[in-house]
Amino acid sequence: MRDYNDIMIALDFPGGEEALNFLDRMEIKGEKPFVKVGMELFYACGPDIIREIKARGYRIFLDLKLHDIPNTVGSAMRVLAGLGVDMVNVHAAGGRKMMEAARKGLDEGWVQAGAPGKKPYLIAVTMLTSIDKDTMNGQLLIPGEVEETVVSYARNAREAGLDGVVCSPMEAGTIHRSVGEDFLTVTPGIRLPGDSKGDQKRVTTPGDARKGGSDFMVIGRSITRAEDPSSAYERCLR
Numbered sequence: 720m721r722d723y724n725d726i727m728i729a730l731d732f733p734g735g736e737e738a739l740n741f742l743d744r745m746e747i748k749g750e751k752p753f754v755k756v757g758m759e760l761f762y763a764c765g766p767d768i769i770r771e772i773k774a775r776g777y778r779i780f781l782d783l784k785l786h787d788i789p790n791t792v793g794s795a796m797r798v799l800a801g802l803g804v805d806m807v808n809v810h811a812a813g814g815r816k817m818m819e820a821a822r823k824g825l826d827e828g829w830v831q832a833g834a835p836g837k838k839p840y841l842i843a844v845t846m847l848t849s850i851d852k853d854t855m856n857g858q859l860l861i862p863g864e865v866e867e868t869v870v871s872y873a874r875n876a877r878e879a880g881l882d883g884v885v886c887s888p889m890e891a892g893t894i895h896r897s898v899g900e901d902f903l904t905v906t907p908g909i910r911l912p913g914d915s916k917g918d919q920k921r922v923t924t925p926g927d928a929r930k931g932g933s934d935f936m937v938i939g940r941s942i943t944r945a946e947d948p949s950s951a952y953e954r955c956l957r
């Protein structure tokens with residue numbers, strides 16, 4: 720039995736006012752879903768936006784993709800845990816030691832904050848979906864197929880004690896088979912049938928993403944830009 724709702728609404732708004740107005744327009748029956756706060760909104764508003772969204776009863780995936788030396792990432796995670804967020808992430812490219820430090824910092828920060836709610840999930844970005852094979856081979860000098868790197872990074876993340884990875888819905892099944900069925904896959908690139916792809920290259924419907932093994936679907940514009948966001952959210956859930 721899942722203990723989470725499997726849609727995350729990406730709050731890609733330039734400022735707090737736009738983000739909070741959007742949430743005020745949403746009518747959600749039952750448990751509120753996760754919302755994803757990324758760099759744009761967080762850098763614009765700082766920790767206040769986290770408190771405001773929490774006060775409205777949403778769970779938060781703070782998508783800041785930390786990547787630095789282990790000591791710095793561990794200390795930063797301790798601070799983020801104090802904000803009461805429910806999921807945070809790092810780049811798997813930072814290596815196992817960095818991910819272990821992130822896990823330790825996050826867990827310690829959560830305990831220091833009085834262990835509120837459930838311990839936050841810590842996940843890793845594997846290979847950004849904007850990186851294709853040519854870029855990976857020619858610029859990052861990593862040989863082979865992108866999927867091999869993705870699976871290898873996901874294994875490192877699991878060995879470092881992380882809970883899952885951000886990946887394409889097309890990779891979710893392979894990651895579950897190679898790394899573990901209980902290892903979370905958080906997948907962007909989702910569109911309701913008929914919606915514009917925008918800048919995403921490969922998109923999947925919520926139904927196909929679920930069949931492919933996605934645990935959490937990150938959905939932005941299909942909900943946030945819909946005329947009626949609440950019913951778009953309901954359609955995604957169905």
Ligand code: C5P
Binds near residue numbers: 847
């Ligand atoms: O509007 P849309 O549904 O495309 O939004 C997807 C969200 O997921 C955005 O916040 C985007 O930054 C994020 N994301 C992504 N691809 C990745 C990692 C994150 O689209 N590989």
